[in-house]
Amino acid sequence: MGAQDQIKQIRLEQALERIRVLETIIDGKEHEINDLKIKVNEKRANKDVVSMMLCTLLSEIDEEGGEWFTEESNLNKINRLQSLISTLNSKKNEAESIAEMKSSFLANMSHEIRTPMNGIMGLTKLLLNTRLSGKQNEYLRAIESSSDTLLVIINDILDLSKIEAGKLSLEKKEFLFINILSSVVGVFEGKALGKGIELVANYHQNNLPEVLVGDSVRLNQILYNLINNAVKFTQEGSVTLAVNTVEMSDKDVLLKFTITDTGIGISQEQQSQIFNEFSQANSSTTREFGGTGLGLSIVKKLVELQGGSVTIVSEEEKGSSFIFEILYPHKKISESNIPVSNDSLDFNLGGLKILLVEDNPVNQLVVTDLLSEVGAEVELAVNGQEAINLFNPEKHAVILMDMQMPVMDGYEAIRRLRNGGFDVPIIALTAHVSEVEMEKCKSAGANEYLSKPYKPQELYQKVIQFINAKEVLPLAFNLADVNTVSLNVPKLWDRNFLLDYVGGSEQLMLKILDKIKSEIPKYLEVLIAFNSELNSKKLGSSCHKMKPNIQMLGNTSIYNSIVQLEIDARSNDESLPLQEKVGLLIVKLKELLEELKA
Numbered sequence: 144m145g146a147q148d149q150i151k152q153i154r155l156e157q158a159l160e161r162i163r164v165l166e167t168i169i170d171g172k173e174h175e176i177n178d179l180k181i182k183v184n185e186k187r188a189n190k191d192v193v194s195m196m197l198c199t200l201l202s203e204i205d206e207e208g209g210e211w212f213t214e215e216s217n218l219n220k221i222n223r224l225q226s227l228i229s230t231l232n233s234k235k236n237e238a239e240s241i242a243e244m245k246s247s248f249l250a251n252m253s254h255e256i257r258t259p260m261n262g263i264m265g266l267t268k269l270l271l272n273t274r275l276s277g278k279q280n281e282y283l284r285a286i287e288s289s290s291d292t293l294l295v296i297i298n299d300i301l302d303l304s305k306i307e308a309g310k311l312s313l314e315k316k317e318f319l320f321i322n323i324l325s326s327v328v329g330v331f332e333g334k335a336l337g338k339g340i341e342l343v344a345n346y347h348q349n350n351l352p353e354v355l356v357g358d359s360v361r362l363n364q365i366l367y368n369l370i371n372n373a374v375k376f377t378q379e380g381s382v383t384l385a386v387n388t389v390e391m392s393d394k395d396v397l398l399k400f401t402i403t404d405t406g407i408g409i410s411q412e413q414q415s416q417i418f419n420e421f422s423q424a425n426s427s428t429t430r431e432f433g434g435t436g437l438g439l440s441i442v443k444k445l446v447e448l449q450g451g452s453v454t455i456v457s458e459e460e461k462g463s464s465f466i467f468e469i470l471y472p473h474k475k476i477s478e479s480n481i482p483v484s485n486d487s488l489d490f491n492l493g494g495l496k497i498l499l500v501e502d503n504p505v506n507q508l509v510v511t512d513l514l515s516e517v518g519a520e521v522e523l524a525v526n527g528q529e530a531i532n533l534f535n536p537e538k539h540a541v542i543l544m545d546m547q548m549p550v551m552d553g554y555e556a557i558r559r560l561r562n563g564g565f566d567v568p569i570i571a572l573t574a575h576v577s578e579v580e581m582e583k584c585k586s587a588g589a590n591e592y593l594s595k596p597y598k599p600q601e602l603y604q605k606v607i608q609f610i611n612a613k614e615v616l617p618l619a620f621n622l623a624d625v626n627t628v629s630l631n632v633p634k635l636w637d638r639n640f641l642l643d644y645v646g647g648s649e650q651l652m653l654k655i656l657d658k659i660k661s662e663i664p665k666y667l668e669v670l671i672a673f674n675s676e677l678n679s680k681k682l683g684s685s686c687h688k689m690k691p692n693i694q695m696l697g698n699t700s701i702y703n704s705i706v707q708l709e710i711d712a713r714s715n716d717e718s719l720p721l722q723e724k725v726g727l728l729i730v731k732l733k734e735l736l737e738e739l740k741a
C-alpha cells in the first residue's frame with residue numbers, strides 16, 4: 144500500500160470510529176452493515192442527527208475519491224450507508240405523518256365525544272326539572288353525577304394529549320383572583336364537612352393582588368385537583384389552602400400556593416412516581432379511593448407550562464403538602480376588569496326571539512327547552528341554508544349557530560349573513576375546544592363562541608351578555624327593544640335553581656322558602672349585634688350556618704360574600720374590614736328577605 148492509500152485507510156478508520164461513537168449515543172434498534180453496527184432510535188429526533196453526520200462522513204470519504212472508493216467491498220459499505228439514510232428519512236416522514244394523524248384524531252375524538260355528552264347532560268338537566276317520582280329523581284341524579292365524572296375523565300385525557308402534542312395554549316385574560324380562590328374552596332366545603340374534616344382557607348384578601356392576568360381556568364384546575372386529592376386522602380384533621388405573595392412589583396407578582404393535608408401521606412419512593420401518567424401510589428388506594436392517576440401529571444404539566452414547578456413534602460400517615468409557585472402580571476381592580484357577575488342570571492328573556500341553527504335533534508331539544516324555560520321564543524333551522532332563508536332581522540335578536548352541519552355549515556352561513564350586511568349577534572356552538580377553532584368562528588364573523596358540552600348557565604350568560612352589551616355592539620335591533628326584551632325586574636333568588644335543588648318538588652320548595660324566610664332575621668340579628676359586640680367567632684359560626692341556606696337560593700354573589708366573611712371572621716386578623724363587610728351583607732340580606740316575602 145502506498146503512502147496515499149495509507150492516509151485514505153487511516154481516514155476511513157477515523158470515519159468508522161466516528162460511526163461507532165454514534166452507536167454509543169443512539170439507543171434503540173440495531174442496523175448491521177457488514178462491520179458497521181448502527182443503532183437508530185426511530186422514535187427520537189436524533190435520527191436526524193445520525194442522518195446528518197452520516198452525510199458529512201460520506202462527503203468526506205467522497206472527497207478522497209480515487210481507487211479506494213471504487214473497491215467493491217468499500218463501495219458496498221457506502222451503498223448500505225446511503226440506503227440506511229434513505230430508510231431513516233422515510234421513517235422520519237412516517238413518524239411525522241403519524242403525529243399529524245394523532246393530533247387530528249384527537250381533535251375529532253374531542254368533537255365526537257363532546258357532542259353526545261352535551262345531549263346527555265342537557266337532557267338530564269331538563270328531565271330533572273320535570274315532575275318525577277322519588278326513584279326516578281334518584282336515578283337521574285346518579286346519571287347526572289356519573290356524566291359529570293365521565294366528563295372530568297374525558298377532559299383529563301384530552302388535556303393530557305393536548306399538552307403532549309404541544310397544542311394547549313394558555314389564556315391571558317384578567318380575572319378576579321379572590322373569586323377563583325373562594326369558589327374552589329366553596330366546591331369542597333360540603334365534601335369536607337361530610338367527612339368531618341376541616342377545610343381552611345389560609346389567606347388574606349388584603350395581602351393578595353386583586354386582578355391577575357393569565358389563565359383562570361387552568362389555575363382553577365390545578366387547585367381543584369390538589370384540593371380534591373387532599374380531601375380524598377384525608378380521613379381526619381384538616382386540609383388547608385395557603386396563598387402567599389413571595390414577591391410583588393408594580394407589574395408582576397410571584398404567588399406561592401400550598402395545599403396541606405393531614406391524610407395518609409406518600410412514601411419517599413412513591414413521591415418520585417406519582418407525577419407520572421396513570422400512576423397511583425398503590426393498588427389498594429385505587430380500590431378504596433378510585434381515580435385515574437392523571438390528575439397530578441396534568442397539574443405538573445400545567446404548572447410547568449406557566450413557568451412554575453411543583454414540589455411535595457410528605458410523610459406517611461402524617462400528611463402531605465403540595466407547593467407550587469407561579470408568576471403572574473397583576474393589576475388593580477377597575478370598572479373595566481370587573482367580570483360580569485352571575486347575578487345577571489336572574490332574568491327572564493320575556494319573548495326574546497332566537498334563531499337556533501342546529502342539525503342534531505338531541506341538541507335541538509336541549510337548547511330549545513333551556514331557552515324556552517327562561518321565556519325566549521326559539522325558531523329552528525336545521526342547516527346554514529335554511530338559516531339564511533329563515534333569518535329575519537326585524538324578528539331575530541340573536542342567532543345560535545352550530546358550526547358542523549350538512550348542506551351548509553355554520554362558517555359559510557355566518558359569512559353569507561355578514562356579507563349580506565346583517566350584524567345580528569351570532570353565538571357559534573361548536574364541539575371543538577381549541578383557540579384555533581375559536582379564532583375560526585370569530586374570523587367567520589361570529590361574535591361569541593360556546594363549546595359543547597356547556598352548562599345551561601353558560602348558555603344563558605352568553606345570551607344575556609349580548610343583550611347587556613347591546614349599546615356597545617353594533618347590533619341589528621334598536622335600543623327600544625332592549626327595555627322590552629331584557630332583564631325584567633332582577634330577582635335575588637333563582638326559582639329554577641331551588642326547584643332543581645329539591646328535585647323538582649314545588650311543595651318541598653315552598654317549605655324550604657318558609658324556613659329560609661324565618662332564618663334570615665336570626666342571621667340579621669347576629670350581624671347587627673356584631674357591630675357592637677365585635678365577636679368574630681360568633682360571626683364566623685353564624686356565616687357557616689347561613690351558607691348552605693343561601694346557597695340553595697342560587698344567588699352566587701350573596702353566597703360568595705358569606706363564604707369570604709366566614710374566612711375573614713375565622714382568620715383572627717384584626718386589620719380586615721369586617722364591619723364594612725357585615726354592613727354590606729346586612730343590606731343584601733334585607734333586600735333578599737323583602738323579595739322572598741313578596
Ligand code: ADP
Nearest residue numbers: 372373376408417423424434435436437438439
Ligand atoms: P388519582 O387521584 O386520580 O389517582 P392523581 O394523579 O391525582 O390521580 O394522584 C396519583 C396518586 O398520588 C394517587 O392515586 C395517590 O396514591 C397519590 N396522592 C395524590 N395526592 C395525595 C395526597 N394528598 N395524599 C396522599 N396520596 C396522594
